[in-house]
Amino acid sequence: MTDRPPLPRPPREDPRAAQMDALEAELGAADEDDDDDDEMPRIQLSRRTVLLGVIFVVIVIAFIAVVLPQIAGLGDTWKQVREGDPLWLLVAGGFTALSFGGYVMLFQGVYVRDDFRLTVSESYQITMAGLAATRVFAAGGAGGIALTAWALRRAGLPRRAVDDQTLAFLVLTYAVYAAALVIGGFGLYFGLFPGSDDWAITLLPACIGLAAFVIALLLALMPPDLQVRMQGYARRRGRLAKIVQKLANVPAAISSGIRLSVGHVRNGDPALAGSVAYWGFNIAILWASFKAFGEAPPWAVIVMGFFVGMLANLLPLPGGVGGVDGGMIGAFVAFGGESRDSIVVAVLTYRLFAFYLPTIPGALAYLQLRKTVARWNDERRMRKADAAAAAAARAGA
Numbered sequence: 001m002t003d004r005p006p007l008p009r010p011p012r013e014d015p016r017a018a019q020m021d022a023l024e025a026e027l028g029a030a031d032e033d034d035d036d037d038d039e040m041p042r043i044q045l046s047r048r049t050v051l052l053g054v055i056f057v058v059i060v061i062a063f064i065a066v067v068l069p070q071i072a073g074l075g076d077t078w079k080q081v082r083e084g085d086p087l088w089l090l091v092a093g094g095f096t097a098l099s100f101g102g103y104v105m106l107f108q109g110v111y112v113r114d115d116f117r118l119t120v121s122e123s124y125q126i127t128m129a130g131l132a133a134t135r136v137f138a139a140g141g142a143g144g145i146a147l148t149a150w151a152l153r154r155a156g157l158p159r160r161a162v163d164d165q166t167l168a169f170l171v172l173t174y175a176v177y178a179a180a181l182v183i184g185g186f187g188l189y190f191g192l193f194p195g196s197d198d199w200a201i202t203l204l205p206a207c208i209g210l211a212a213f214v215i216a217l218l219l220a221l222m223p224p225d226l227q228v229r230m231q232g233y234a235r236r237r238g239r240l241a242k243i244v245q246k247l248a249n250v251p252a253a254i255s256s257g258i259r260l261s262v263g264h265v266r267n268g269d270p271a272l273a274g275s276v277a278y279w280g281f282n283i284a285i286l287w288a289s290f291k292a293f294g295e296a297p298p299w300a301v302i303v304m305g306f307f308v309g310m311l312a313n314l315l316p317l318p319g320g321v322g323g324v325d326g327g328m329i330g331a332f333v334a335f336g337g338e339s340r341d342s343i344v345v346a347v348l349t350y351r352l353f354a355f356y357l358p359t360i361p362g363a364l365a366y367l368q369l370r371k372t373v374a375r376w377n378d379e380r381r382m383r384k385a386d387a388a389a390a391a392a393a394r395a396g397a
Helices: 015-036 047-071 077-081 086-111 120-137 139-155 159-189 203-220 231-237 239-247 249-266 270-292 299-314 323-334 340-356 359-396
Strands: none
Touching: 086 120, 086 159, 086 270, 086 340, 120 139, 120 359, 139 159, 139 359, 159 203, 159 249, 159 270, 159 299, 203 249, 203 299, 249 270, 270 299, 270 340, 299 323, 323 340
């Protein structure tokens, strides 16, 4: 019987090697994700597209100033523009700058924490670029939210923190909106403020604002880790339960954002003051626009007409053109404005200052932001290279 050489044993799997392979694959996927995030999805801008956007804004301004009055039959009334008080128009321009200053303050108060820093210039670039995207894409500001989230991730804020802080940012922003609807609507309806008491433009918006607060309160009571708590239920109940578990992440995330916003208010952060300044100076632009061409309505009417008209911003109109303009004009006419023509002039002047003109510096801020993001990427690659070199030095020691 011939002795046969022993068969080679199959190589034993090293669990540590498998773990290292998995870790390397995970890091590689993360790097790929980082590379994919280098460019803003769905919002690709270049100098050429920015120039075209500026031309579009100029055309819109010319349309509002020349063509629209003729279409609307306001040719005679539009002569008020030539007789408008330039001092009040200058005041409206100042209020515009202060409004966006409040927006930057809100942004700084929410996102800039002890473990995450941004300069005021960087915050300005993100907020103004986001506002420009909001103007371009309308639909309730979805374009601006997407761009802001992208920029924050590029700045180094973890994705979950971006989601939570963005929800807190939105809550703090629109809490002032809802509060104004409640206070102004009930105040006008019950005669506490001078102005129309028509329930459709006072009581109804106030109830909508109050319902928003109630819904937010109920969502705040929901545990932020609801999805984790439902893991056992999802394992026992099958595929449908797993889908329900994933869906539970939405109200849980909203709950987390609401709780963070309440924390900002309790701690006296400047975030809430920034939100009040943003909306307050926005309304002041409208007030100054009325004063430039005549008398302004009572403050309560201006506040309600402003916020009721702003609801039209949810309409997915191209560039947001026409929706809010028509909504505000309709709201002030419903409040019993003495001159429909004067209302049109004042509202369009407000939109010129608060909506169309800031799109130009917003587009320029986006170009600045691209350079800032490129710098952040270079700094991140340098940190990774230094860390890898330090790890290699330790391994060779």
